[in-house]
Amino acid sequence: MSGIFDALGEPVAQRVTGGLATIGQVLKSQAWKGAGPAGVTPTQAQALRVLRERPGTGLGALAGLLGVSAPTASTAVNTLVTKGLVVKEPGPDRRSITLRLTAAGEEVADRAAEWPAVLVRAVDALDPAEQTALLRSLVTLVRALQEAGEISPQRMCVTCRHFRPHVHADPRNPHHCAFVDEPFGDRHLRLDCAEQEEAAPEDRRAAWERFTSPDTAPR
Structure with a gap:
């Protein structure tokens, strides 16, 4: 039987979304505070972070990674070029450019x-188990947004061709990274790995099904 809280409360998903929105506001506020002394806007600072991790990124790809329109990305890049923080270099064809810091x-x-x-x-106020659970939840959310086409492909473990979920009996380190040939656990999951190589769609789906079915026997 449903209680009064079930009848009157908002759906859990809606409350979680509200909490994420609050955290987003904190990040936005802190981004302005942190970017200001450097003489750049939060969008420009984010562009610098992307190019720091992905040197040689093209303008179109940068716009996708920032989640902004091409004109907005172009304006940010041109300002960074003027400030002497970014340089434009010829791309793979005559009409394209790549960007470097x-x-x-x-x-x-x-x-x-x-x-x-x-x-x-x-x-840090969360205990280690809570931090790991939060990280796993964030991975799930980011993957869902990626699969829905709402964000550009992210360099995550769970979409990498080197990811082998639940292949070890050790409950703390059940997964395997074929790139470094080492086991690892949920606490080690990465949302942005420089060595990530996107797996084929069918392989991504199979790995995700296994990842989200921890009772599957190791093999």
């Missing part, structure tokens, strides 16, 4: 890559 851009990107201390402290 200058030495000054690397310094600003390093500062912009630092997560707001207030958020780090909040996550």
